[in-house]
Amino acid sequence: MRKPIIAGNWKMHKTRDEALQFVYSVNMKVPSKEYVESVVCAQSPVLRDLVKRQGDNLRIGAQNMHYLDSGAYTGEISAPLLEDVGVSYVIIGHSERRAYYNETDAAINKKLHQAFRYGITPILCVGESLETREAGETDAFVKKQVVADLKGLGSEQVKELVIAYEPIWAIGTGKTATAEMANDTIKAIRNVVRDLYDEETADTMRIQYGGSVKPANVDELLSMSDIDGALVGGASLDPDSFLVLVNAAVKK
Template sequence: MRKQVIAGNWKMNGTIASGSILIEAFTSFLGDKDLDCEIVVCPPFTALERAVSLTKNTQVSVGAQNMDYHDAGAFTGEVSPLMLMEIGVSYVIIGHSERREYYGETDAMVNEKIKSAFFHSLQPIVCVGESLEQREANETISFIHGQLKRALQDIPADQVEKLIIAYEPIWAIGTGKTATADQAEEVCKSIREYIAELYTPNVADLVRIQYGGSVKANNAREILSEPNIDGALVGGASLIVDEFNEIIMAAQDVSK
């Protein structure tokens, strides 16, 4: 059975101090609970080192929200995988729609970042998703398949099977709108089927697929109960202690 992954993307929110309070609240709530799911928090870059320190010997891991695929060089403002490794980060979000829309990140760049993440033993969470216009034009599946084909170019099967793919419909990110459980399952199932075409059914069966897009405590259980959904990439709700804790426990309940 695939292990659920609940990841909180804090985006450009919080300080080292406020992030520390959140993490201490999460780790205190989880305590020594015997969890069957993975928990990841992704603070801003400035708070990563403190987050790693605070989560040491807990059930919470730390991810970055982005990275450059170069190890070093004249890339002003960027953060390399070596820098993330040095402070003990374990996960990295790649290809979030906000990176694509606001900063011109392409599928080719996503591909290079996936390769770099695996080379440096970082766990990539790779985001895909369609706009409202694409959904209304019935282009959702073909668009996402295209994203996957380009992002996975020359990625070997033994790495693909370790991927976490986050399906995040752009129209549901930060809007309060959420895909229904059936809508989310339909796309996540199609992602798994397409990976089976690109690789093998066995590889596809091992890939974990999250749903992201206004996931909250009141809809998490229904979404996470779907057979092809293996967790959630949580935005605003990951900044609210009780909300995030309830989402974690929903994942734990459906994992039993």
């Protein structure tokens, strides 16, 4: 049985007060970590404050990280600092970072290795554009990303890793992939991992769906065989909506 994981990706939203207020209001209400992992990924300057106030059942994540320990990389965030601050997760390779900051699969692969070096669980994002989907090339495209991104990782690491399948055309657009469509692509990703590693690794690794997940569609998405949770943008910003999502995962 894979434990579901719901992660909020707050992107560039929330002031320090707003972020703290969110954590105070959900802390006592998130379901037990025995049933679901509940995570929020916030902007870097507020991570320390949030980690200090996270309750037993909520964990804090970062949204990006550099693959080197230190150096002349203005504006970047290092894994040693994230470890120091106490974050549990880091989103790696989000499509917005791939598109706006030219993150390549080679860099993403180095970031995954770096996250494991520092004991931070990476949430690796993969997903295709509308053009790729319409050309019928989704599975091949996503396979290429997964193969390149996981290069050199051991099966024990891959079992820990979380993959978020996020079709780019479904992010922030209100368009959700149908539950079947999401499940089919996620199964395809699991097959890639099965081919690269083994049955046990593929069956253990959790794969989330992301892209316009909200209270109205979360039950259907989570009812699918291979969808182990969600990476959620907009609908994770409001505490009540976030709580609906994490509670939906308990039923899985």
